[in-house]
Amino acid sequence: MSAAPAIVARVNRLRASLEEHNYNYYVLDRPEIPDAEYDRMFRELQDIEREYPRLVTPASPTQRVGAAPASGFAQVTHRTPMLSLNNAFEDDEVFAFDRRVCEALGRAAVDYAAEPKFDGLAVSLTYERGVLVTGATRGDGASGEDVTANLRTVHAIPLRLRTQEAPEVIDVRGEVVMTKANFERLNARQREQGERLFANPRNAAAGSLRQLDPRITATRGLSFFAYGIGGTTGHPLATHAELMDWLAELGFSVTHERQVVQGVDGMLDYFRRMTEKRARLPFDIDGVVYKVNELAAHNTLGFVSRAPRFAIAHKFAAEEALTVVEDIAVQVGRTGALTPVACLKPVFVGGVTVTHATLHNEDEVVRKDIRIGDTVVVRRAGDVIPEVVRSLPELRPAHAHSFALPQHCPVCGSDVRKLEDEAIARCVAGLYCPAQRKQALRHFASRHALDIEGLGDKTVELLVERELVRTPADLYQLKAADLAQLEGLAEKSAGNLVAAIEKSKHTTFERFIYALGIRNVGEATARDLARYFGSMERLQAADVEALQEVPDVGPVVAQSIAGFFGEPHNRDVIAQLTAAGVRFAEAAAGRPRATSAVYGKTFVLTGALPHLTRDEAQQRLRDRGAKVTGSVSKKTDFVVAGADPGSKHDKARELGITILDEAGLLKLLEGGGT
Ligand code: IVH
Numbered sequence: 124m125s126a127a128p129a130i131v132a133r134v135n136r137l138r139a140s141l142e143e144h145n146y147n148y149y150v151l152d153r154p155e156i157p158d159a160e161y162d163r164m165f166r167e168l169q170d171i172e173r174e175y176p177r178l179v180t181p182a183s184p185t186q187r188v189g190a191a192p193a194s195g196f197a198q199v200t201h202r203t204p205m206l207s208l209n210n211a212f213e214d215d216e217v218f219a220f221d222r223r224v225c226e227a228l229g230r231a232a233v234d235y236a237a238e239p240k241f242d243g244l245a246v247s248l249t250y251e252r253g254v255l256v257t258g259a260t261r262g263d264g265a266s267g268e269d270v271t272a273n274l275r276t277v278h279a280i281p282l283r284l285r286t287q288e289a290p291e292v293i294d295v296r297g298e299v300v301m302t303k304a305n306f307e308r309l310n311a312r313q314r315e316q317g318e319r320l321f322a323n324p325r326n327a328a329a330g331s332l333r334q335l336d337p338r339i340t341a342t343r344g345l346s347f348f349a350y351g352i353g354g355t356t357g358h359p360l361a362t363h364a365e366l367m368d369w370l371a372e373l374g375f376s377v378t379h380e381r382q383v384v385q386g387v388d389g390m391l392d393y394f395r396r397m398t399e400k401r402a403r404l405p406f407d408i409d410g411v412v413y414k415v416n417e418l419a420a421h422n423t424l425g426f427v428s429r430a431p432r433f434a435i436a437h438k439f440a441a442e443e444a445l446t447v448v449e450d451i452a453v454q455v456g457r458t459g460a461l462t463p464v465a466c467l468k469p470v471f472v473g474g475v476t477v478t479h480a481t482l483h484n485e486d487e488v489v490r491k492d493i494r495i496g497d498t499v500v501v502r503r504a505g506d507v508i509p510e511v512v513r514s515l516p517e518l519r520p521a522h523a524h525s526f527a528l529p530q531h532c533p534v535c536g537s538d539v540r541k542l543e544d545e546a547i548a549r550c551v552a553g554l555y556c557p558a559q560r561k562q563a564l565r566h567f568a569s570r571h572a573l574d575i576e577g578l579g580d581k582t583v584e585l586l587v588e589r590e591l592v593r594t595p596a597d598l599y600q601l602k603a604a605d606l607a608q609l610e611g612l613a614e615k616s617a618g619n620l621v622a623a624i625e626k627s628k629h630t631t632f633e634r635f636i637y638a639l640g641i642r643n644v645g646e647a648t649a650r651d652l653a654r655y656f657g658s659m660e661r662l663q664a665a666d667v668e669a670l671q672e673v674p675d676v677g678p679v680v681a682q683s684i685a686g687f688f689g690e691p692h693n694r695d696v697i698a699q700l701t702a703a704g705v706r707f708a709e710a711a712a713g714r715p716r717a718t719s720a721v722y723g724k725t726f727v728l729t730g731a732l733p734h735l736t737r738d739e740a741q742q743r744l745r746d747r748g749a750k751v752t753g754s755v756s757k758k759t760d761f762v763v764a765g766a767d768p769g770s771k772h773d774k775a776r777e778l779g780i781t782i783l784d785e786a787g788l789l790k791l792l793e794g795g796g797t
Pocket of ligand 1: 206207208209238239240241242243244245261298350351412431434436
């Protein structure tokens, strides 16, 4: 049956709309229509194509998944070889790279395009007259595997380029990656279904791309970032930066973290910024890449063996290393939680020497089958605490033995109990356990709690051991003379500490609640509770139902709050603190009122402000009923940008969100009544 012109026109319109919305959603991260509307259009197109199969084209949005499982992958020869990069690990090597480039080009200084080095899988996408025809893995660089059907399922890969003037043929090069969030989700699903877990997002991306059944690949939520082309474009481009902009115009996701920098200083500065930012990026990177920005210079510089002279990868220090578990110790935390900690043969990983790594809880030790004597993979990513990723049973010595959590608290000897639905075993002694008492005191004095300057770990340790302090209330009875007796505390610092303790008496209700160290009550919940109840009397009187009236407080949190205040011992401590003179402004419940211009608005702070610290800005906003969150989305009302604001600023601009500087923020805070 041949289709009427009206139907052909409808199909074309649907395809154009679906392509547009796919691009908005997956590449720009800025959906414009509800998912249900997308689904409706998609189904309509599917229905028409089912009725008129001759209208189906390979670039139709319905054809992302559709190919039958393959029995293997065909080999594809790359028209231009896919090269690798030389690596630099030390600053020296970056200096040497820059020197070589400057000498070869006969220049004093060179600009470089700097970008993240994605930790995924390199692929080459061939477009003929604007339509994706082949997608292949890197393979040995000369030829790779034809994974076209799988790559078509990746929504960030355009099936058709967004241009009327597509080159006759072009190879776009880039990296297929899996976001950390999708990786976690995938592994959770694998675990539920008793399937093999993936070691990291890169393995998961590789495993997903090399699926014989593209329908499986389609469920894995892969992403793609373009970072170059094979051969030339036939398009007038002078720099790599322009090339990246052009690729973005063609419909590819191109990293927002790209930047043109000047010389070695620029490169090293970029490296440090990305090192700092790495943990906050949604996907893994294993370094950065510097490319001479001027494309004409690439030809001048040429290649050595299989790597270009015009680019270099500057890699982060390895984040994973092998070492041996010499023992497993048990730590007791603030809430009595017993945490097994691996004592390791010292190993250099992620830029530091690691001797201990958390094993989280007993179930984890069993699940990962980690035994004393085992060789294990230790991971330290950014400033995250080191952890044991897995053991290597094939290297297990005969004397290796299993670990079991003790029945009694290793610090105070009290019983250890584990609730049925909790993974965590706890010492039941509460504040009678010195380990818990020390942590509780540290927490009470910490910066976001009562902020007692000078009450360090060592001092807390001594105060508890000498039995000078049992509860936070005892702190307020301390005299300078008591403190001056402690080792390491000079008379002057003893005096300062007494003054700091005195000063901490003037606090806020939310800090006070947070300082109590109620399980499951972090700063945000403390703030919500303070705002909702307004006074300690009302908060203490609230039962589990009343507590759940507070936004974001669920049954578990309500239970731990009610449990805390139900304990006479805890109520005594609060009474003693009040008796000792700790004061905070109580307020009518429900404050702040909707009179401030920022009330109920959502803010994101990014970059350093000239006068306010991040904490101060946050505090002022929250005091006036604003919400402060960590990432920019459609729900964000304002982004406050300071110096060197980074990707949040870019994202805000893309989403058309109002961007304020510090002065603008202050004006808004002052304005609108109160
Ligand atoms: S450019 C001429 N840019 O690194 C070399 N590569 O060791 C073209 N990679 O196989 C590579 N992020 O998988 C380039 N921003 C980036 C990259 C990147 C990751 C990978 C790519 C390549 C390997 C080279």
